Amino acid sequence: MSASTFTPAPWPRKLRSQEWYGGNSRDTIYHRGWMKNQGYPHDLFDGRPIIGILNTWSELTPCNGHLRELAEKVKAGVWEAGGFPVEVPVFSASENTFRPTAMMFRNLAALAIEETIRGQPMDGAVLLVGCDKTTPSLMMAAASCDIPSIVVTGGPMLNGHFRGERVGSGTHLWKFSEAVKAGEMSQEDFLEAEQSMSRSSGTCNTMGTASTMASMAEALGMALSGNAAIPAVDSRRRVMAQLSGRRIVQMVKDDLKPSDILTKDAFENAIRTNGAIGGSTNAVIHLLALAGRVGVDLTLDDWDRCGRDVKTIVNLMPSGKYLMEEFFYAGGLPVVLKRLGEADQLHKDALTVSGVSIWDEVAEVVNWNEDVILPVDRPLTEQGGIAVLRGNLAPKGAVLKPSAASPHLLTHRGRAVVFEDIDDYKARINDEDLDIDETCVMVLKNCGPKGYPGMSEVGNMGLPPKVLRKGITDMVRISDARMSGTAYGTVVLHTAPEAAAGGPLAVVQSGDMIALDVPGRSLTLEISDTELAERLAAWTPSHERAESGYAWLHQAHVEGADTGADLDFLKGCRGNPVGRDAH
Template sequence: MTDSEKNKFVPKEWPRKLRSTEWFGGTSRDHIYHRSWMKNQGLPADLFDGRPVIGICNTWSQLTPCNSHLRDLAERVKHGIYEAGGLPLEFPVFSVGESSLRPTAMMYRNMAAMDVEEALRANPLDGVVLLAGCDKTTPALIMGACSVDIPAIVVSGGPMLNGYFRGERVGSGTALWQMSEDIKAGKMTQEDFLEAEQSMSRSVGSCNTMGTASTMASMAEALGLALSGNAAIPAVDSRRRVMAHLTGRRIVDMVKDDLKPSDILTRQAFENAIRVNGAIGGSTNAVIHLLAIAGRVGVDLTLDDWDKFGQDIATIVNLMPSGKYLMEEFFYAGGLPVVIKHLAEAGKLHNNALTVSGSSIWEEVQNVKNWNPDVILPVDKALTQKGGIVVLKGNLAPKGAVLKPSAASEHLLQHRGRAVVFEDIDDYKAKINDENLDIDENCVMVLKNCGPKGYPGMAEVGNMGLPPKVLRKGIKDMVRISDARMSGTAYGTVVLHTTPEAAAGGPLAVIQNGDMIELDVKNRRLHVDISDEEMAQRLANWKSHLENPKGGYIKLFHDHVQGADTGADFDFLKGCRGAAVPKDSH
């Protein structure tokens, strides 16, 4: 074969015209321009013969510890794509890691989603594998892919291995909150805390509890956007690499079939995910992220749907922060497919919902088994019989607030107490350790100005630590209310996402010390005992002290972010803008 024959462009037949052929599929000057530059990476000519070009959207970053191993998984995905006859092209996008990013990773979820969307639309891609890990990367990648609507599939990085300290399991985040409270209560020394630090993160991967990262990996699987079994495989288990490899193979067939997010993310898929979240004791953050994803695909999902479809779901996964085990044991017990099978057999799921495998969600799980009924519990031994996220409303939260029953204290689910108000997170930090703070275990802690506009970004500060003088009594929980979020690894009787937020002039903004607040979870009520006239007068006199950002992304965020009740997405990002091929400028 001569050199000219080796380099000759010979197009192949494909079941349908691919997007990438607009860049690579011809002999014009522009087609040659695009192909020739790609060949400087050592790519043979026959890789541009009309086979599908598959993007590998990678959130690898050493600044995002949960995702620090995704470079290896990307290579495994490439193997599968090549085997199936595709051309894999890896590209980076903004990586949002909750552990280090300030003021909060949530402020940058929408920016990452914009990055993904425009990268997919502007480049010669027929399909994409979404490599995610830390909790905001999963929804950000899904949101961006939904707005373009080319075939897409998720591979999660997987949870880290169990941590152990002095013979006890150490759950990521959960142990941190517990131990920091023990320090304030005088039950643990600082030296012990520092020693325990060494056992908290003993392998690559995301949180090993049912925190937001594992919750969102589970949501991707429950929605049908990941292969069955993807959510729980530990990051260092060889089967995680196999999952990445098989996903690479599958995306090529998805392109052949033109199987897109809009085909999978139906109303039924979201209802399934809400119910799965209740069964696993999933993070309250899933509420915001699924609302945002639904907004991208045009599914009319509301905050009330979380209560409607999740309220009768028992929490059967015995994992921290609700239970005692960690993700490693969950995987060994059979993982999320066992939970999905249980719900399907109980008539709680839409069994015919389509998944990226091309099969229904029921077909994927019908033969799985529960290998440890102490990790995945029978219903009669469930952690709570009503584990779905509770949506509360009342004059304190006209547009809603959320609470996670499986992480709350039973005796506080109906409670009336005196408000102790913190105007913002700095006010809280300045007062909480003061022995003269007028507070006891019967009070209701109220934190303002920590919502999307207020913090800014809606940080995970809603699970306020209790005052030391209360902790020393042996008290471990109090009712806490805010417009903030909390980590999925956290626990407690914590009311979150109160909307409208304080910074937007919601009722939370005008709560005063001494106001009596009623929490009634059974009746879904969150009420402050003042008259409508008093509330109206307070709101009329309220003035915002929030500084208007002068420029940059923070100004874009401030001007366009919507409330937590609709997903905290930007108003101009809702909906699908499609995958139209941009005009060639050459």
């Protein structure tokens, strides 16, 4: 839907929350009376919009550890606009602490939060997010319920500094870890550097998954313009929270819902934005899942079609040299969106939560640093979108991030060195007798949505020490796993079907030759069709299988990475019926 075709609903009208609080029946007095034990006066229940502030704050989600104070600014904005804010703590999937991987719990969080929205008296929702999986899970939940919703992210942490070097959280973790294995850095220095990586509240300060998904929310139109890049500790982050609190009240009055905003045009804008910022490959899975929730037909082919000709113009780690602080000072995502619009790579009339088009939001912005946000005639990478590879090794597709890859490896043929799972990799990678050199292709199996389970960020396998000591920093790596948005390298990810589902990856053997051709978008296991069929016919699953609990539910119902790795019974917008009062 374009901004010009959206028509606000008439106001005033009966709100959803009035099914709980309106009138003087026994049931409404029951609901309203209990709320009053918190000291709320009677007139707050008179039909004003009730706004749920869905807060993913948790002390075990350090990226979101400051969201409690940010929620107070959202509340202030809601009060100012005549709404009634209620803070609701919700499932928080921490990238830092959840095992086996936070990705396994993205869908659980989305399911739990969907039912939190559907089953409680909210007329609108503020999605207070930060850490990688919290942004997609809350947007998926909001899309499933389709009540007016706005995203407020916690923002990135400040730049890290170590011995005169700009240090990016995550990116330098991988870099320094490899340097220790190569004998170029001592363990003591690594421990000292640890203190420099995360020196303030907020998410990763690189263009990792958290900042990517914050940018996706803004590019989709689900957050106010400028939201993505403001540092967590900058006072303007709190201003953004308060303005969003004001805005959600008007969105409820206008009945401006996710389904009005999350159109095919909006998703295409986000895909092109991801290419321009050098965003995380994780965005592929999250946007596919979100599109499935709102009922938009989005595929891997859309990612390749829309992103192939987009230039990466944001000079941030892991692809470039700067961090999110500089990105914000340069003008942030609005500058990138303006550049896309000027290149006719933006659907300018796509509607946003502000009630106006995305182009109206960004047409007048200024780029304050052309070394951070580069001109299109000297981009960081000519083709920055996500490359979607297909072939007999990935019949349903695999992805690679060209802006993070080594150009000389984008066309490569090498001998496979196979690791059956992540434990096999860990047991053998440091063995000096491992038959591997820099020309080989490292292959990791059984790390997809069903296999890990949950699809962990282990796709950017560290190189063997004996290769690192040669000064080699990159090799071709292929898996059905994911990769951290802060990581880099020539890494083929999300190979589908995954090994645990009996995809061709499951039957790759050490010594097989594999050909990677990123310009040609192909990934080929060089064996005959007959031999591949024979291997697949003889294959039996070897991955660990859960027998109970959520892990069982996840393995039984999770779809492939090629469609977003959502649970099959959660697809489509199911709306927000009030349901029958039990009292």
